Amino acid sequence: MKAIQYTAFGNTEVLTINEVSKPSINDQNQVLVKIKAFTINPLDMKIRQGFMQQVYPIQFPFTPGLDASGIIEAVGSEVQNFSIGDEVIVSSIGGTYAEYCVVPEKNVSKKPSQISFEEAVALVIPVTTADSLLVNEGNVQKDQKVFVQGASGAVGAALIQLAKALGAYVIGTASGEGIDFIKNLGADEAIDYKTQDFTQLVKDADLVIDCAGGPSQNSLFNVVKKGGTLLSITMPPSQELAEQFGVKAQFISSDNSAKNLVYGLQLLNEGKLKPSVAKILPMNEAAEAQSLVSAGGINGKVVLTVD
Structure with missing residues (x-):
């Protein structure tokens, strides 16, 4: 599969698109998600620059990303609430700038059917x-x-x-x-x-x-x-x-697990919450997208799509 990675801390030039092995479930409470979209978050840049090593230590090569929307392709035997084919939104510390990711069930929510994958992922963080x-x-x-x-x-x-x-x-x-x-x-x-x-x-x-x-x-x-x-x-x-x-x-370091999405998704269903998508770009423009977010002045999320 394709994934955006880096092998050293630095500016956006360290980001490269690589061919890597598709992840697999190694804990039976995990799900494998075929990613449709992910977003750029300020924390992505802080991690990339090496500022967060004491809080979120990473090893190289590192695939960044804190969120994704997509379709479940496989589930662990202990997963209770999701099935293959479910459209979902997920959170993670790393791993979502890619075509697939593996996350624990506690970080997974059903994607609201009335909004797109791009709108849905813009809600997560x-x-x-x-x-x-x-x-x-x-x-x-x-x-x-x-x-x-x-x-x-x-x-x-x-x-x-x-x-x-x-x-x-x-x-x-x-x-x-x-x-x-x-x-x-x-x-x-x-x-x-x-x-x-x-x-x-x-x-x-x-x-x-x-x-x-x-x-x-x-x-x-x-x-x-x-x-x-x-x-x-x-x-x-x-x-x-x-x-x-x-x-x-x-x-405050926020808790991005699915339980903290429940109230927001309820408001979405009641028409009291709207996703805020500022710009949609293809996955291969991740470096440009990070620069765009770093420059500031963006009203809403920058979302990247995965074909």
Whole structure:
């Protein structure tokens, strides 16, 4: 089978398309999936550059990828809920930039029949991340105020829609076309971070979520109410500032297993959640796709298709 791999850390030039052995089930709770589509995630680039070796150590040659949609081709004898021929979406740490992947059953969900493989895979990381932040860690309640820094990306889009479904008042930052993008997703307020100072416009948020990172993160403490929560998916927040402002602040590594997709897929079926696909490219343009995501300014997911 064909797979995109690299044998050293570096920039996108290390990515090559190789002919490799098709994976096989080696644990009876696994499934073999013929991949139809996968997405580019910021973590892919961090792993490729060698920044995540302490958290996600890899061995070369490495096939990247955190998600996929496709059709089950084989199942282990202990798999309970899936059969050959099922259309599914899956999560993984590595292995999905390829024509086939093997994943445990706990990382598999049925693909909603009303959406395409490309739309379905665009849900996996954003929705499981949003669920981890809003439900598992943030415990968002009706009428609470949620502020999302960097709301026009794929995770931000999922955060807005899930938070609104939970009954929260949602404010997000974006710029350019991202302003209308997040308003159309249901954001109650959209702040242009290039021309407006969010610290002057937002106060007493129950939950602040940082999807952008960088120097602006420290300014987010001015937005959280005392006793509130600041969660980041980009970098650990300052514990010194957390103590100073009287808030809980932590870095969240999301749980991308199938159980954290359940609520999002329910909302999809109710018409309260839309997949956010920004661009679709063929698998052999993975390097270009990673560069596109790294450059920023993408409103939604970049999806790659596998023929």
